[in-house]
Amino acid sequence: MNISSFHPPERTLMGPGPSDVNPRILEAMSRPTIGHLDPEFVRMMDEMKELLQYAFQTKNKMTMPVSAPGSAGMECCFVNLVEPGDKVIVCQNGVFGGRMKENVTRSGGIIIPVDDEWGKAVDPAKLEEALKANPDAKIVAFVHAETSTGALSDAKTLVELAHRYDCLAIVDAVTSLGGVPVLVDEWGIDAIYSGSQKCLSCTPGLSPVSFNEAAVNKISQRKHPVQSWFLDLNLVMAYWGEGAKRAYHHTAPVNALYALHEAVVVLQEEGLEAAWERHQKNHLALHAGIIAMGLEFIAKEGERLPQLNTVTIPEGVDDAAVRNKLLQDHNLEIGGGLGALAGKAWRIGLMGYASNKTNVLLFLGALESILSGMGANINSGVAVQAANNFYE
Ligand SMILES: Cc1ncc(COP(=O)(O)O)c(C=O)c1O
DSSP states (O other), X not given: OOOOOOOOOOOEEOSSSSOOOOHHHHHXXXXXXXXXXXXXXXXXXXXXXXXXXXXXXXXXXXXXXXXXXXXXXXXXXXXXXXXXXXXXXXXXXXXXXXXXXXXXXXXXXXXXXXXXXXXXXXOHHHHXXXXXXXXXXXXXXXXXXXXXXXXXXXXXXXXXXXXXXXXXXXXXXXXXXXXXXXXXXXXXOSEEEOOTTSTTOOOSSOEEEEEOHHHHHHHHTOSSOXXXXXXXXXXXXXXXXXXXXXXXXXXXXXHHHHHHHHHHHHHHHHOHHHHHHHHHHXXXXXXXXXXXXXXXXXXXXXXXXXXXXXXXXXXXXXXXXXXXXXXXXXXXXXXXXXXGGTTTEEEEEOOGGXXXXXXHHHHHHHHHHHHHHTTOSXXXXXXXXXXXXXXX
């Protein structure tokens, strides 16, 4: 065998995640590994909790990163909060709501589905109907930012409704955190999870989570033990909890946590509001270019995610061929459609560090030249100018 070190190509990551990682974060990750019970590491963990409280805009004590990707954060919320026989209303408007349903079933819960069209926001009226029809429901779950369709739902209204009918709210903020407002305390979100690799621009593999007192109470009153040993919050908190003795639970991914710490330091330095504004501005510039080219967005105005833009693939254009050319000729990655949108949409991420003017102009120029070269029916020579005008 003659295998040598792996050196990945340098790409521009404008897909649904992971997004481009800020070099500061990669540098933080390469700092010396220390023991995960070292007093200096414990000090860093305390700071991490504070930083994540800032990112989530919460005072929740139970705020920490799960040592695994967003899917584990999702699972952590469901296995801890859903007990066998609990009715859980799951609002689904894309792929990730479907995964929530899987989690409910596997936790022994009963799914009450509220299905919306893919590409649209979750409809609060439909949720209210389900809440009225199921007065014994315990939990409402929905995806704030559906990465599979580019739709943003009104988390504040959905959480308010859940509470009006005595339900707890579980919110997926994997793609929303850091890109659009996520106000955990103000909106009263009971349990929330995110991912490191989207608008936090960190390396993939960690999932910040936060639980309020109502959620913690439900967990502490469980009649059945949490079926997952690794994700049982009662055990995890012996490691991450306030004043906890940092008892060994699992070996924390030390260097990955340095990276997340740095990512949220970067976010704090920029300021949440400034980060949300930057995402919005670059989205609007991209939007101007896409529309000028004659292409269309899937999500409608007011429900569009600035950090994840879903654009309809023009008739007769080969989705995979375009994405391959972007990768091969321009070192640029975008995503294809998922589920119902497979082959019908491109997903263009402008997340975190990748949300900048250079990337917007680079992508529009590259897409336009590829589509023109393929003889696609688009307006040529206008997209970059339209986006550029937006910045002036
Ligand atoms: C909305 C949403 N939820 C959950 C996940 C799962 O996260 P991960 O891939 O980090 O496990 C993703 C990943 O793209 C996502 O976009």
